Amino acid sequence: MGTKTIIPFGPQHPVLPEPIHLDLVLEDEKVLEAIPSIGFIHRGLEFLCLKKPFQDMVYIAERICGICSFMHGMSASEVIESIMKIEIPPRASYLRVFWSELSRIHSHLLWLGLAADAFGYEALFAHCWRVRESILDIIEETTGARVIFGTAMIGGVRRDIDRDTLGRIKNRITEIEESYRKIASVFIKDYTTRYRLVGVGVITKEEAYQLGAVGPTARASGIGQDMRQLGYEIYDELDFEPVTESDGDCFARCMVRIREIYGSFDLIRQVIDKIPPGEISVKFKGFPEGEHFIRVEQPRGEVVYYARGDGTKFLDRFRIRTPTFANIPPLVKMLAGCELGDVPVIVLSIDPCISCMER
Amino acid sequence: MSGKQEIITIEKDSLLEQVRKMDEDGRRLALITCTPGDDFQIDYSFDLKGELKTLRITVPFEEAEIPSISSIYWAAFIYENEIHDLFEIDFPGLALDYGGNFYRIISKPPWRKTGQESSLKPPPGEEAKEEEKKSPPTPEEHGDTGDKG
Amino acid sequence: MTSLWLIIGYVVLAPLIGGIISGLDRIITARMQGRYGPPVRQAFFDVFKLFEKQNLTVNRFHGYYLVCFLIFIIFSGILFFGGSDLLMVVFAFTVADIFLVLAAYSTNSPYCSIGAERELLQMLAAEPMLLLTAVGFYMVFGSFHVSVIYRAALGGKLPILYLPGVFLGLTYVLTIKFRKSPFDLSTSHHAHQELIKGLTTEFAGPSLALIEIAHWYETVLLLGMVYLFFAFVPIIGVIITLFIYFVEILIDNTNARIKWQLMLESAWLATLVLGGLNLLALYLFAMISKGG
Numbered sequence: 001m002g003t004k005t006i007i008p009f010g011p012q013h014p015v016l017p018e019p020i021h022l023d024l025v026l027e028d029e030k031v032l033e034a035i036p037s038i039g040f041i042h043r044g045l046e047f048l049c050l051k052k053p054f055q056d057m058v059y060i061a062e063r064i065c066g067i068c069s070f071m072h073g074m075s076a077s078e079v080i081e082s083i084m085k086i087e088i089p090p091r092a093s094y095l096r097v098f099w100s101e102l103s104r105i106h107s108h109l110l111w112l113g114l115a116a117d118a119f120g121y122e123a124l125f126a127h128c129w130r131v132r133e134s135i136l137d138i139i140e141e142t143t144g145a146r147v148i149f150g151t152a153m154i155g156g157v158r159r160d161i162d163r164d165t166l167g168r169i170k171n172r173i174t175e176i177e178e179s180y181r182k183i184a185s186v187f188i189k190d191y192t193t194r195y196r197l198v199g200v201g202v203i204t205k206e207e208a209y210q211l212g213a214v215g216p217t218a219r220a221s222g223i224g225q226d227m228r229q230l231g232y233e234i235y236d237e238l239d240f241e242p243v244t245e246s247d248g249d250c251f252a253r254c255m256v257r258i259r260e261i262y263g264s265f266d267l268i269r270q271v272i273d274k275i276p277p278g279e280i281s282v283k284f285k286g287f288p289e290g291e292h293f294i295r296v297e298q299p300r301g302e303v304v305y306y307a308r309g310d311g312t313k314f315l316d317r318f319r320i321r322t323p324t325f326a327n328i329p330p331l332v333k334m335l336a337g338c339e340l341g342d343v344p345v346i347v348l349s350i351d352p353c354i355s356c357m358e359r
Numbered sequence: 360m361s362g363k364q365e366i367i368t369i370e371k372d373s374l375l376e377q378v379r380k381m382d383e384d385g386r387r388l389a390l391i392t393c394t395p396g397d398d399f400q401i402d403y404s405f406d407l408k409g410e411l412k413t414l415r416i417t418v419p420f421e422e423a424e425i426p427s428i429s430s431i432y433w434a435a436f437i438y439e440n441e442i443h444d445l446f447e448i449d450f451p452g453l454a455l456d457y458g459g460n461f462y463r464i465i466s467k468p469p470w471r472k473t474g475q476e477s478s479l480k481p482p483p484g485e486e487a488k489e490e491e492k493k494s495p496p497t498p499e500e501h502g503d504t505g506d507k508g
Numbered sequence: 509m510t511s512l513w514l515i516i517g518y519v520v521l522a523p524l525i526g527g528i529i530s531g532l533d534r535i536i537t538a539r540m541q542g543r544y545g546p547p548v549r550q551a552f553f554d555v556f557k558l559f560e561k562q563n564l565t566v567n568r569f570h571g572y573y574l575v576c577f578l579i580f581i582i583f584s585g586i587l588f589f590g591g592s593d594l595l596m597v598v599f600a601f602t603v604a605d606i607f608l609v610l611a612a613y614s615t616n617s618p619y620c621s622i623g624a625e626r627e628l629l630q631m632l633a634a635e636p637m638l639l640l641t642a643v644g645f646y647m648v649f650g651s652f653h654v655s656v657i658y659r660a661a662l663g664g665k666l667p668i669l670y671l672p673g674v675f676l677g678l679t680y681v682l683t684i685k686f687r688k689s690p691f692d693l694s695t696s697h698h699a700h701q702e703l704i705k706g707l708t709t710e711f712a713g714p715s716l717a718l719i720e721i722a723h724w725y726e727t728v729l730l731l732g733m734v735y736l737f738f739a740f741v742p743i744i745g746v747i748i749t750l751f752i753y754f755v756e757i758l759i760d761n762t763n764a765r766i767k768w769q770l771m772l773e774s775a776w777l778a779t780l781v782l783g784g785l786n787l788l789a790l791y792l793f794a795m796i797s798k799g800g
Contacts, residue, residue: 007618029622029768039444039462047469120689120765126541192690192764212388212434230409293364293404293411295389304390304404321390329434340622341693341767358462 004032009343011040018354022347026340034335034343036328038358045359049318054080054288054309055154057318062148064320065356067107068298070099072320073152078232079294079305080154086284092156093234094275099139099151100233101264101271106135107299108257108264109180111351112187115254118344119196127183134176138169156281170272177265184258197251201334201346204248213330215301215323216256217350221248227297238270250342250349257351287311298323300351322356366402366413371425374403377414378428381405386412391438393446395470399423401442418448429454437461446470511591511655518589518728519582526724527551529731533757540761555720561713566615573611574715578722580604585729591655594642601638601729605631608707608719615710623706627694629768633775634681640783641733644674647790654736661739668737673786675737679752680778684771685730688756690763691771 005026011019019040025033045064049057061076062069074096081088113128136146142161143149151158161169187193203213208221218225219242226242228235243259245252288309296303301323308316327350334346369377386405394400403414418425427450429436439450440461445468462468531548538545565571584600587593605627612624642652648670649657661667668675684691695706708719731749738745 005618005621007622026622028625037457037460037463039460039464042462042464044464044468116764120692121763122689123537123541123761124764126543130542190762190764192766195766195770196764209385209387210432210434212432227409291366293413295411302389306390306392306402308394316396317392317394319390319392319394321392325437326389326434328437339767341765 007340009034009347018352020347020352020354022335022343024335024340024343029340031335031338031340031343034332036332038328038354040358041355042358043355046318046320050315053313054315057315058153059150061320062150062152064322064359065353066147067110067353068103068300068303068356069148070103070152071296071298071303073150074100074233075294075296075303075305077152077154078296079292079307080288080309082292082294083288083290083307083309084284084286086155086282088156088282089279090234090276091160091278092280094271095157095159095161095280096152097233097235097238098161098268098271098275099143099149099157101267102135102139104264104299105261106132106139107351108261109135111257111299111348112183112254115345115348116187116193118348119193121193124183124186124193131176131180131183134172134179138172141165142169153281155284156279158281160280166272166275170269173265173268177262180261184261187254187258194251196342196345197254198247198249200250200342201338201349202247202249203330203334205246207333208248208330211329211333212326213301214326215297215299215351216253216260217301217327217330219243220245220252220256222246225302227295227302230295232294232296237274238267240267250345253349287313288315300324300353300356301327320359322353322359324350324353324357327352328357363410364413365411366415368415368417371416371418374414374416375426375428375431378403378431381412381414382431388432388434388438391435391442393442393448393470395446399446399448401425401448403428423448425450427452427454444468511589514589514591515586518585522585522728523721523724526721526727527555529727529753530724533753536754536757537761540757551720551724555717558717558720559714563714564712565715566617566710569614570611570710571715573607573614574711574718577604577607577611578718578725580607581722581725581729585725585732588654588729588732591653591658594645594652594654594657595639596652597654597729598635598638598642602631602635604722608722612707612710617710619705619709620707623694623709626768627707629772630684630687630691630694633691633772634684636776637677637681637779637783640779640787641671641674641678644671644783644787644790645736647787647794657736658739661736664740666738666740670790671737671786673782673789675734677778677782677786678733679755680782681775682730682734682752683756683759684775686727686756688760690759690766692760692765693768693771 007024007026009022009024011021019038021037021040023035023037024031045060049060052060057080058073058076062073064072080086109128109132113125113132116122116124116128139149140146142165143151143159203221205222208218209223213221213223214225222244224242224244228240229242240263243256243263245255288307289311291306291308294305296305303323304319304321306317306319310316331347331350331352334349335343338346384407386407389404389406389411392402392404394402398417398419401416401418405412405414416425423446425448427435427439429439430452433454436453436455439453440455440457442448443450444457444462444464528548528551530551531546534550535545535548563571580600581604584597584604587600588597609624609627612620612627645657645667646652648667649660649665651657657667687695693706695708708716711719731753734752735745735749738748
């Protein structure tokens with residue numbers, strides 16, 4: 001007893017199909033230190049964006065992540081629109097919010113499933129993904145694709161949804177919400193689930209803020225920071241409250257996501273009620289000149305897009321800071337002093353997306 | 360639409376002092392961006408309740424060295440390691456130094472080269488030629504990156 | 509003579525029965541999760557396939573330990589179905605497990621070693637209850653011999669009526685012995701634990717097949733112990749035993765994996781409260797009847 005073991009966690013670990021590698025220094029089952037190393041899948045997408053005309057960048061951005069793909073495409077369009085001062089039609093804005101919120105729901109459901117899997121609750125995992133499947137069906141019905149659906153483009157969106165379909169989706173959303181409610185109650189009430197989540201991987205409000213935590217990780221520690229409050233697209237016309245919890249443990253991070261899904265269902269209903277008729281895209285001329293930062297709230301947190309153009313077809317710089325990147329320092333703090341059995345749960349609780357992170 | 364944004368250009372020497380002031384104001388480090396142009400431009404962006412304030416410094420290509428701000432914002436280590444690996448800028452005083460192994464890429468990152476060409480972009484229509492000119496990484500180069508670790 | 513047939517029956521049929529149970533387990537689990545699930549024979553397909561694979565062993569002890577594991581599991585089953593001493597059964601069973609732990613330790617893999625450590629903790633959690641079960645049977649029937657207990661049970665002295673607490677306690681630790689959630693700490697049926705597959709991470713091909721077969725023998729033996737409590741009418745006994753297994757599957761599917769501290773605490777608490785109180789009651793009852 002008392003000897004130190006080093007357990008490699010990842011880059012290929014069945015609990016976490018994401019290529020992050022952690023060297024866990026263990027004393028029996030207690031983690032003394034966790035040293036992350038990444039860089040297994042750096043694809044150089046930021047550089048690739050400079051080699052392509054700026055309109056094509058949206059496609060590249062969409063392929064940064066397989067889960068929040070639409071929001072990446074949307075942010076990439078937004079940053080160019082801001083530089084070029086393109087006003088997109090309101091209907092396009094509403095549709096962007098519609099697909100964003102669907103993406104948020106399916107991303108959170110995917111996460112809930114993976115979290116259940118991480119603490120060994122296989123049945124819950126299967127049921128979360130079953131519900132997620134019906135969200136993907138809606139996405140497929142409205143865009144023709146399930147994950148990378150590419151409907152965002154500079155100047156608006158590529159596809160419209162007719163009124164009948166929207167009405168039908170509104171009913172379906174209510175049904176899905178019902179079946180989701182049953183699953184959510186397991187997360188909230190089940191004894192073993194709570195046992196695995198409550199008090200695990202605690203990070204205080206001050207620490208989280210100082211370490212630059214974003215998204216659900218920050219909100220679970222009581223920081224009411226939600227980029228949707230900036231009012232991009234038409235979020236300023238919709239009703240929503242950022243979800244916050246105060247405990248800063250894995251359970252709080254889980255609860256934030258569970259409650260956010262309800263918020264997203266509500267936002268989708270609002271969008272369907274309020275969506276105005278009209279055009280879905282505008283034509284534009286010229287090349288981007290100037291620089292701008294765009295921040296969008298993705299399921300995993302705040303993403304920052306920065307672009308600079310000098311009035312030619314190609315951009316000067318295209319920079320993306322994904323939420324996982326900002327959440328790695330808090331993760332390192334959370335892991336120190338935890339137990340081996342908690343490692344997968346804690347790592348998952350920030351919802352890491354390493355391929356996003358390394359771009 | 361995307362919140363208030365402000366970019367302040369400062370001197371490299373006053374960086375630590377300015378960053379400390381940001382910390383005292385209770386700002387959160389949102390990102391650090393490096394943009395290669397005629398020389399490196401480093402942007403430190405800080406967020407406070409949706410308002411983004413950016414400190415911009417410039418460093419020359421040769422002897423690119425910036426004091427690390429990870430003593431003030433510990434989380435900066437991740438950005439600084441990234442910039443070190445992609446742009447080969449040194450950050451003395453890094454809280455957690457990966458020594459060039461943060462990104463495990465086989466070939467040298469292309470950023471610095473294009474930066475020195477001072478124009479990032481090939482003229483329209485000549486992209487294809489530009490691609491051809493680039494020789495694939497030689498075995499020596501592989502060895503170089505390997506030695507660093 | 510019957511005991512000889514039972515022994516032969518156990519050695520030959522146990523893998524078959526265990527495999528079918530494991531196949532049914534997978535289907536029921538799949539249905540509980542809203543999936544369709546594999547055919548019943550899938551467990552056999554898996555094992556046959558494993559036997560066709562290359563035998564990659566880390567060192568030469570590794571294989572011997574595994575064979576010992578299998579032999580001792582079969583041996584403890586023979587003791588049980590041969591109507592021999594229940595205490596011997598429990599100890600032979602423990603020895604078998606020890607060999608598995610040794611095999612895992614010999615690989616030097618960190619996942620395996622920590623899995624082995626957890627397996628030892630699991631044994632520590634489950635063993636007291638298994639022993640109490642043997643003691644409980646002795647207190648009721650005055651013998652550790654399974655054959656004596658079985659005959660008495662057939663004769664109308666139903667063990668469950670005397671040992672309800674012991675039975676519940678045994679059911680509790682059965683979840684540990686079957687390595688089902690919430691107690692699938694050392695190794696689970698799914699390779700997505702924090703320890704990959706824990707104890708069995710480093711076993712591949714035929715060695716993994718041996719573990720699988722040993723697990724079938726183990727399942728039949730443990731279910732045999734459950735059956736002993738209801739051994740008066742065979743058909744009812746079998747139904748109740750299968751029902752207990754179903755409950756185990758249900759527990760498996762409604763629980764997250766817990767940590768070893770809680771496992772140890774709860775298993776010992778169950779042993780102490782359910783098993784202990786039951787034995788105490790038996791003891792007092794014996795005192796009173798003697799005094800009267």
